[in-house]
Amino acid sequence: MSRPMVQGPAGAVSASPGEASASARLDAWLNDRRQAGALFLDVDGTLLDIAESPTAVCVPRELCAALECLHRRLGGALALVSGRPLDDLDRLFAPLRLPACGGHGAQWRVHADKPLQQEAAALTAPVRERLQALARSQAGILSEDKGSSFALHYRAAPAAGPALAAALHALLGEPENAGLHLLPGKMVFEVIAHGSDKAQAIRRFLAVAPFAGRRPLFIGDDVTDEPALALMPELHGLALSVGRLLPGASAVFANPAAVRAALVQAAGGTDR
Ligand SMILES: [Mg+2]
Numbered sequence: 001m002s003r004p005m006v007q008g009p010a011g012a013v014s015a016s017p018g019e020a021s022a023s024a025r026l027d028a029w030l031n032d033r034r035q036a037g038a039l040f041l042d043v044d045g046t047l048l049d050i051a052e053s054p055t056a057v058c059v060p061r062e063l064c065a066a067l068e069c070l071h072r073r074l075g076g077a078l079a080l081v082s083g084r085p086l087d088d089l090d091r092l093f094a095p096l097r098l099p100a101c102g103g104h105g106a107q108w109r110v111h112a113d114k115p116l117q118q119e120a121a122a123l124t125a126p127v128r129e130r131l132q133a134l135a136r137s138q139a140g141i142l143s144e145d146k147g148s149s150f151a152l153h154y155r156a157a158p159a160a161g162p163a164l165a166a167a168l169h170a171l172l173g174e175p176e177n178a179g180l181h182l183l184p185g186k187m188v189f190e191v192i193a194h195g196s197d198k199a200q201a202i203r204r205f206l207a208v209a210p211f212a213g214r215r216p217l218f219i220g221d222d223v224t225d226e227p228a229l230a231l232m233p234e235l236h237g238l239a240l241s242v243g244r245l246l247p248g249a250s251a252v253f254a255n256p257a258a259v260r261a262a263l264v265q266a267a268g269g270t271d272r
Pocket of ligand 1: 042043044045046220221222225
Protein backbone atom coordinates (compact mmCIF):
# COMPACT_ATOMS: atom_id res chain seq x y z
CA MET A 1 0.00 0.00 0.00
CA SER A 2 1.03 3.64 0.11
CA ARG A 3 4.27 4.46 1.87
CA PRO A 4 4.10 7.76 3.74
CA MET A 5 7.85 8.37 3.54
CA VAL A 6 7.56 12.12 3.14
CA GLN A 7 6.03 14.43 5.65
CA GLY A 8 3.07 16.31 4.14
CA PRO A 9 3.42 20.07 3.80
CA ALA A 10 1.97 22.19 6.56
CA GLY A 11 -1.68 22.91 5.98
CA ALA A 12 -2.12 20.14 3.38
CA VAL A 13 -5.65 18.83 3.06
CA SER A 14 -5.14 15.20 3.94
CA ALA A 15 -7.36 12.58 5.49
CA SER A 16 -4.88 9.73 5.61
CA PRO A 17 -1.13 9.09 5.63
CA GLY A 18 -1.34 7.82 2.05
CA GLU A 19 -3.03 11.00 0.92
CA ALA A 20 -0.48 13.17 2.75
CA SER A 21 2.19 11.20 0.96
CA ALA A 22 0.58 11.76 -2.45
CA SER A 23 0.30 15.52 -1.83
CA ALA A 24 3.89 15.67 -0.60
CA ARG A 25 5.17 13.70 -3.57
CA LEU A 26 3.36 16.01 -5.97
CA ASP A 27 4.86 19.00 -4.20
CA ALA A 28 8.38 17.55 -4.13
CA TRP A 29 8.12 16.63 -7.81
CA LEU A 30 7.00 20.15 -8.78
CA ASN A 31 9.86 21.66 -6.81
CA ASP A 32 12.56 19.29 -8.08
CA ARG A 33 15.27 21.55 -9.54
CA ARG A 34 17.26 18.68 -11.10
CA GLN A 35 14.89 18.00 -13.98
CA ALA A 36 11.85 19.94 -15.17
CA GLY A 37 8.59 18.03 -15.04
CA ALA A 38 5.69 17.34 -17.36
CA LEU A 39 2.33 16.89 -15.68
CA PHE A 40 -0.33 14.56 -17.16
CA LEU A 41 -3.77 14.48 -15.59
CA ASP A 42 -6.74 12.21 -16.12
CA VAL A 43 -10.01 14.15 -15.81
CA ASP A 44 -13.07 12.16 -14.65
CA GLY A 45 -12.52 10.53 -11.28
CA THR A 46 -9.16 12.29 -10.89
CA LEU A 47 -9.71 16.05 -11.27
CA LEU A 48 -13.51 15.89 -11.28
CA ASP A 49 -15.98 13.96 -9.13
CA ILE A 50 -17.84 11.37 -11.16
CA ALA A 51 -21.45 12.46 -11.69
CA GLU A 52 -24.65 10.68 -12.69
CA SER A 53 -23.88 11.44 -16.33
CA PRO A 54 -20.80 12.81 -18.15
CA THR A 55 -22.60 16.10 -18.78
CA ALA A 56 -23.44 16.61 -15.09
CA VAL A 57 -19.85 17.05 -13.83
CA CYS A 58 -18.82 20.23 -12.04
CA VAL A 59 -15.53 22.01 -12.79
CA PRO A 60 -14.58 24.24 -9.84
CA ARG A 61 -13.24 27.65 -10.80
CA GLU A 62 -10.25 27.28 -8.45
CA LEU A 63 -9.24 24.09 -10.27
CA CYS A 64 -9.11 25.96 -13.61
CA ALA A 65 -7.04 28.72 -12.00
CA ALA A 66 -4.61 26.17 -10.53
CA LEU A 67 -4.27 24.31 -13.84
CA GLU A 68 -3.64 27.56 -15.71
CA CYS A 69 -0.99 28.56 -13.18
CA LEU A 70 0.77 25.17 -13.23
CA HIS A 71 0.61 25.03 -17.03
CA ARG A 72 2.42 28.37 -17.16
CA ARG A 73 4.90 27.39 -14.48
CA LEU A 74 5.76 24.14 -16.28
CA GLY A 75 6.45 26.01 -19.51
CA GLY A 76 3.35 24.57 -21.16
CA ALA A 77 4.12 20.95 -20.19
CA LEU A 78 0.78 20.14 -18.57
CA ALA A 79 -1.75 18.03 -20.44
CA LEU A 80 -5.19 16.57 -19.77
CA VAL A 81 -5.32 12.88 -20.70
CA SER A 82 -8.93 11.82 -20.97
CA GLY A 83 -11.42 9.48 -22.57
CA ARG A 84 -13.57 12.49 -23.44
CA PRO A 85 -13.35 14.10 -26.88
CA LEU A 86 -11.23 17.27 -26.95
CA ASP A 87 -14.26 19.45 -27.75
CA ASP A 88 -15.83 18.22 -24.56
CA LEU A 89 -12.70 19.01 -22.51
CA ASP A 90 -12.52 22.52 -23.98
CA ARG A 91 -16.19 23.10 -23.15
CA LEU A 92 -15.74 21.87 -19.57
CA PHE A 93 -12.63 23.93 -18.80
CA ALA A 94 -13.51 27.03 -20.90
CA PRO A 95 -12.07 29.55 -21.32
CA LEU A 96 -8.97 27.53 -20.42
CA ARG A 97 -7.55 25.51 -23.34
CA LEU A 98 -4.77 23.13 -22.39
CA PRO A 99 -2.63 20.62 -24.22
CA ALA A 100 -4.78 17.52 -24.18
CA CYS A 101 -5.35 13.99 -25.38
CA GLY A 102 -8.94 12.88 -25.92
CA GLY A 103 -10.67 9.61 -26.68
CA HIS A 104 -8.07 7.55 -24.77
CA GLY A 105 -5.38 8.61 -27.23
CA ALA A 106 -7.45 8.98 -30.41
CA GLN A 107 -6.94 12.76 -30.55
CA TRP A 108 -4.26 15.03 -29.16
CA ARG A 109 -3.03 18.62 -29.21
CA VAL A 110 0.36 19.61 -27.76
CA HIS A 111 -0.49 23.30 -27.51
CA ALA A 112 -3.75 25.24 -27.43
CA ASP A 113 -2.78 26.99 -30.67
CA LYS A 114 -1.66 23.84 -32.47
CA PRO A 115 -4.12 21.91 -34.66
CA LEU A 116 -5.80 18.81 -33.37
CA GLN A 117 -4.22 15.54 -34.48
CA GLN A 118 -6.43 12.56 -34.98
CA GLU A 119 -5.30 8.98 -35.06
CA ALA A 120 -8.49 6.98 -35.15
CA ALA A 121 -11.29 6.70 -37.66
CA ALA A 122 -14.90 6.81 -36.47
CA LEU A 123 -16.79 3.65 -35.60
CA THR A 124 -18.86 2.43 -38.53
CA ALA A 125 -22.59 3.17 -38.74
CA PRO A 126 -23.65 -0.50 -38.32
CA VAL A 127 -21.57 -0.83 -35.13
CA ARG A 128 -22.99 2.40 -33.74
CA GLU A 129 -26.52 1.21 -34.49
CA ARG A 130 -25.87 -2.08 -32.69
CA LEU A 131 -24.51 -0.21 -29.67
CA GLN A 132 -27.47 2.19 -29.66
CA ALA A 133 -29.81 -0.80 -29.72
CA LEU A 134 -27.92 -2.33 -26.80
CA ALA A 135 -28.34 0.91 -24.84
CA ARG A 136 -32.08 0.91 -25.54
CA SER A 137 -32.44 -2.73 -24.52
CA GLN A 138 -32.43 -1.91 -20.82
CA ALA A 139 -33.67 1.08 -18.82
CA GLY A 140 -31.00 3.23 -17.20
CA ILE A 141 -28.21 2.67 -19.74
CA LEU A 142 -26.85 5.94 -21.07
CA SER A 143 -25.12 5.98 -24.43
CA GLU A 144 -22.42 8.43 -25.44
CA ASP A 145 -21.27 8.49 -29.07
CA LYS A 146 -17.79 10.03 -29.21
CA GLY A 147 -17.02 9.28 -32.87
CA SER A 148 -13.98 7.05 -32.55
CA SER A 149 -15.48 5.41 -29.48
CA PHE A 150 -18.89 4.68 -27.98
CA ALA A 151 -19.55 4.54 -24.24
CA LEU A 152 -22.36 2.70 -22.47
CA HIS A 153 -22.79 4.02 -18.92
CA TYR A 154 -24.73 1.79 -16.53
CA ARG A 155 -24.34 3.81 -13.31
CA ALA A 156 -28.15 4.13 -13.13
CA ALA A 157 -28.62 0.39 -13.72
CA PRO A 158 -25.73 -1.40 -11.95
CA ALA A 159 -27.36 -4.82 -12.25
CA ALA A 160 -27.16 -4.51 -16.04
CA GLY A 161 -23.34 -4.66 -16.00
CA PRO A 162 -22.73 -8.41 -16.49
CA ALA A 163 -25.31 -8.80 -19.29
CA LEU A 164 -23.98 -5.69 -20.99
CA ALA A 165 -20.42 -7.05 -20.79
CA ALA A 166 -21.51 -10.37 -22.26
CA ALA A 167 -23.35 -8.68 -25.14
CA LEU A 168 -20.35 -6.47 -25.90
CA HIS A 169 -17.92 -9.39 -25.84
CA ALA A 170 -20.22 -11.21 -28.28
CA LEU A 171 -20.39 -8.17 -30.55
CA LEU A 172 -16.62 -7.69 -30.54
CA GLY A 173 -16.11 -11.40 -31.12
CA GLU A 174 -17.72 -11.14 -34.56
CA PRO A 175 -15.09 -11.33 -37.34
CA GLU A 176 -16.03 -7.99 -38.91
CA ASN A 177 -15.44 -6.26 -35.55
CA ALA A 178 -11.97 -7.72 -35.00
CA GLY A 179 -10.31 -4.26 -34.96
CA LEU A 180 -12.45 -2.93 -32.11
CA HIS A 181 -11.44 -2.92 -28.45
CA LEU A 182 -13.50 -3.02 -25.27
CA LEU A 183 -12.42 -0.71 -22.46
CA PRO A 184 -14.15 -1.25 -19.11
CA GLY A 185 -14.25 1.74 -16.75
CA LYS A 186 -16.14 2.81 -13.66
CA MET A 187 -19.74 1.76 -14.40
CA VAL A 188 -19.06 2.20 -18.09
CA PHE A 189 -18.00 0.07 -21.04
CA GLU A 190 -16.41 1.78 -23.97
CA VAL A 191 -15.93 0.36 -27.44
CA ILE A 192 -13.01 2.02 -29.20
CA ALA A 193 -12.02 1.91 -32.86
CA HIS A 194 -8.29 2.03 -32.23
CA GLY A 195 -5.62 0.30 -30.20
CA SER A 196 -4.20 3.47 -28.71
CA ASP A 197 -4.15 4.02 -24.96
CA LYS A 198 -3.10 6.73 -22.52
CA ALA A 199 0.45 5.38 -22.24
CA GLN A 200 0.95 5.76 -25.98
CA ALA A 201 -0.60 9.22 -25.80
CA ILE A 202 1.89 10.28 -23.11
CA ARG A 203 4.79 8.88 -25.13
CA ARG A 204 3.66 11.04 -28.07
CA PHE A 205 3.65 14.15 -25.87
CA LEU A 206 7.10 13.34 -24.47
CA ALA A 207 8.52 13.14 -28.00
CA VAL A 208 7.84 16.82 -28.71
CA ALA A 209 8.42 20.25 -27.13
CA PRO A 210 7.67 21.45 -24.53
CA PHE A 211 7.24 17.95 -23.05
CA ALA A 212 10.41 16.32 -24.43
CA GLY A 213 13.24 15.77 -21.96
CA ARG A 214 11.02 16.26 -18.93
CA ARG A 215 10.27 13.85 -16.12
CA PRO A 216 6.59 12.86 -16.32
CA LEU A 217 4.02 12.68 -13.55
CA PHE A 218 0.66 11.09 -14.24
CA ILE A 219 -2.36 11.03 -11.94
CA GLY A 220 -5.23 8.66 -12.73
CA ASP A 221 -7.95 6.64 -11.05
CA ASP A 222 -9.28 3.99 -13.36
CA VAL A 223 -8.45 0.81 -15.26
CA THR A 224 -8.15 2.95 -18.41
CA ASP A 225 -5.34 4.85 -16.65
CA GLU A 226 -3.37 1.75 -15.74
CA PRO A 227 -1.15 1.64 -18.87
CA ALA A 228 -0.09 5.26 -18.22
CA LEU A 229 0.47 4.67 -14.50
CA ALA A 230 2.53 1.57 -15.26
CA LEU A 231 4.60 3.51 -17.80
CA MET A 232 5.85 6.08 -15.27
CA PRO A 233 8.48 3.94 -13.47
CA GLU A 234 9.93 2.96 -16.86
CA LEU A 235 10.38 6.65 -17.73
CA HIS A 236 11.72 7.49 -14.23
CA GLY A 237 8.51 9.40 -13.75
CA LEU A 238 6.02 9.45 -10.91
CA ALA A 239 2.57 7.85 -10.86
CA LEU A 240 -0.10 8.77 -8.31
CA SER A 241 -3.52 7.16 -8.25
CA VAL A 242 -6.87 8.20 -6.81
CA GLY A 243 -9.15 6.15 -4.57
CA ARG A 244 -6.94 3.06 -4.48
CA LEU A 245 -3.33 2.20 -5.15
CA LEU A 246 -3.09 1.07 -8.78
CA PRO A 247 -0.11 -0.78 -10.33
CA GLY A 248 2.80 1.61 -10.92
CA ALA A 249 1.51 4.26 -8.49
CA SER A 250 3.69 5.16 -5.52
CA ALA A 251 1.00 6.90 -3.46
CA VAL A 252 -2.74 7.46 -3.51
CA PHE A 253 -5.08 10.43 -3.17
CA ALA A 254 -8.31 9.62 -1.32
CA ASN A 255 -10.56 11.23 -3.92
CA PRO A 256 -10.69 13.95 -6.63
CA ALA A 257 -11.22 16.64 -3.98
CA ALA A 258 -7.83 15.73 -2.50
CA VAL A 259 -6.20 15.97 -5.94
CA ARG A 260 -7.77 19.39 -6.50
CA ALA A 261 -6.68 20.59 -3.07
CA ALA A 262 -3.10 19.47 -3.72
CA LEU A 263 -3.00 21.18 -7.13
CA VAL A 264 -4.54 24.39 -5.78
CA GLN A 265 -2.05 24.43 -2.94
CA ALA A 266 0.89 23.70 -5.26
CA ALA A 267 -0.19 26.47 -7.63
CA GLY A 268 -0.95 29.04 -4.96
CA GLY A 269 2.13 28.32 -2.93
CA THR A 270 4.68 28.56 -5.67
CA ASP A 271 3.48 30.81 -8.48
CA ARG A 272 3.72 34.14 -6.76
MG1 LIG B 1 -10.65 8.61 -14.69
